[in-house]
Amino acid sequence: MIELDKVAYSYGGADLLTGVSLTLNPGSFHFLTGPSGAGKTTFLRLAYGALMPKSGHVRLFLQDRMTMSPDDLADCRRRIGIVQQDCQFLDHLSVAENVALPLTVQGGLNAAAQENLRDLLAWVGLTERADARPPELSGGERQRAALARAVIMSPDVILADEPTGNVDFDMSQRLIRLLVELNRMGKTIMVATHDLTLIRTAKTHVQARVLRITNRQVQSAGADL
Amino acid sequence: MMMKPAIRAIFSRDSAADRVVPPSGFTARLVLFSAAAMSLLAVLALALALAAGRLAERWGSDLASASTLRISAPADQLGMQSDRALAILASTPGVDSARALSIQQQQALLEPWFGPDMPISSLPIPRLIEITETSDGYDAAGLRQRLAAEVPGAVLDDHQRWRKPLLAAAWGLWVLAAGIVLLVGGTTAAIVALATRASLAANAGVIAVLRNVGATDAYISHAFVRRYTVRVTTGASAGTLIAVAVLMVLPKGGDASVMTQLAPQGLQWVLLFMVPIAAGIVGFAATLWAAAQLLRGLS
Structure with missing residues (x-):
């Protein structure tokens, strides 16, 4: 679905990623970890085509x-x-x-889409906040609204950048359960996070591959997680 | 970027798409005011161009079909030479009519310069004969030769000397006014393009969100194009109405002055009401161009 082939990316002359290769297969669940500034967000932005690689190829649904x-x-x-993340x-x-x-x-919302929207807002627990403006939402509510927006088109792939970055423990657990539920529906998931607790929680429910960005390379994180 | 979908987007009332672009109070008012002011100027310049065109046409046709014969002779020969000249004119092909101006008519012509009390009859002033030509006109060179032979005191003035500079002045005024219309149109386009660019640049975050959720650049562009085209057309309509009201209350005179003949005539009014449509087209093109440029830059 999404394939990065020997991708390198640099910003302001400094290399952020070099020779990164990864394929997100249908139905897979990936975690991407690494310290702040390691390039997790850059990796995700490359993966959804917001950034152009310096070298190598990014293929989205077989298109370069x-x-x-x-x-x-x-x-x-x-x-x-x-x-x-924001x-x-x-x-x-x-x-x-x-x-x-x-x-x-x-092209707009038909009656079925309206009903789907109501169900989705209920699923993420935002029915009561449907008419509120985004600045009125708490951090957790914003994360859930962002997740609802990400899934409303029933996409094949969901890429989440620190989806639990601004929420408390209970909310982060709830969000990860939502992502696990989506994966069980067949969606391909990739979550960039430095929250190891989140990864451990998810791994008790799904088979997730954990990757770590180290020295500008993406590597398997090993069995310690 | 395709023009057809953009044009279709202007006329389709997609309220959801309209809401996607955040309201921009100051920019909106700026565009509205600029479009109104520019259209007001454009309508007045257009009215000036039309008036200059009418004036040039009238001067051209009036002076082209009329000539003057001036007879300067001693008082005792003046009547005889005038009668002879009238007889020659009556037999000249291309002369529709010829009449000698009476003393009172000549006095009326000189009154603006000498006042009403000047005893004109005691002055050795030449006799004037007004000639009206047929549409084919007469042979001026041939007539001059004949008059020189038979009426020695006659000087034929076929108005060419006056007509050319007057026509040149009138057409010059027309070109100037038409230039002002084009300049105003170009300035309107520049203002709208700048306002659109500023608005798009200020909404870079909105554009990023829209792109992330799968909006095409055409969708984003059309949302802005629709909004700005409507604003420009609305402002231009207001400016046109004000200009038309000004033209309607301008004092009207019967003389040949451009300033008292500014109000258009007949179907020319329709031309003035084309200004908001033209402004809308200019706004549409300027916004489409600015949006395409900026979205390409944000890629």
């Missing part, structure tokens, strides 16, 4: 990112749900409108 048109990239993005929303829209945004940009 280098030769992809903006419209092709938009098509791919509809198959990838993204949960960003959970960007459109602050002038309500929570429900933000969650429904992927449907809106595709």
Whole structure:
């Protein structure tokens, strides 16, 4: 689905990633760990085509990112749900409108989509906050809204960058359970996190591969996790 | 970026898509005001161009179909030479009519310069004969030769000397006004393009979110294009209405002055009401271009 082949990326002259190769197969669950600044966010941004590699190839659904048109990239993005670390929303829209945004940009919401939206808001526990504006939400509510927005199109892949970064323990457990549930539905999941507790919780429910970014390379984290 | 979908987007009322772009109070008011001011200027410049065109046409046709014969002779020969000149003119092909101006008519012509009390009859002023040509006109060179032979005191003035500079002045005014219309159109395009770029740049975060959820650049661009085209057209309509009101209350005079003849005539009014449509087209093109440029830069 998503393949990185000997990818290198540098920023401001400094190499962040070198020779990174990884394939996200359908239904797989990956954790990406590493210290802050190691390049976890950069890796995810490369994986959904927001960044161009310095060398190597990124293939999204068999299409090379280098030769992809903006419209092709938009098509791919509809198959990838993204949960960003800072959970960007459109602050002038309500929570429900933000969650429904992927449907809106595709031509609007029909009755079935409206019902789907209500179910989704209930699933992430935001029914009561549907009409609120994003700035009124707590950190956990923002993370759940971002997750709901990422899955509303029923994407094949979900890439989440520190989805539990701003929430307490209980909420992080709840969020990871939601991701596990999505994986059981057949979705490919990749979560960038430095929260080892989260990884251990997930591994009790699903078979997850844990990767670590060390020395600008992505390596298997070993059995200690 | 395809033009057709962008044009379709202008007329499709996609309220959800409209809401995706955050409201931008200051930029919106700036574009609205600029479009209104520019359209007001454009309408006035257009009215000036139309008035100059009408004036040039009138001067051209009036002076082209009329000539003056001036007879300077001693007082005792003036009447005889005038009668002879009238007889020659009556038999000249291309002359529709010829009439000698009476003393009172000549006095009226000189009154603005000498006042009403000047005893004009006691002055040795030439006799004037007004000639009206047929549409084919007469042979001026041939007439001059004949008059020189038979009426020695006659000087034929076919108005060419006056007509050319007057026409040049009128057409110069027309070109100037048309230039102002083009300049105003270009300035409007520049203002709208700058406002769109500023708005898109200020909404870089919104664009990033929209792209992440799978919005195409065309969708993002059209949302901005629709909003700015509507704003420009609305502002331009207001500016046009104000300009039309100004033209309607301008004092009107019967003389040949451009300033008292500014109000358009007949179907020319329709042309003025095309200004908001033209402004909308300019706004649409400017926004589409600015959005395409900026979105390409943000890729």
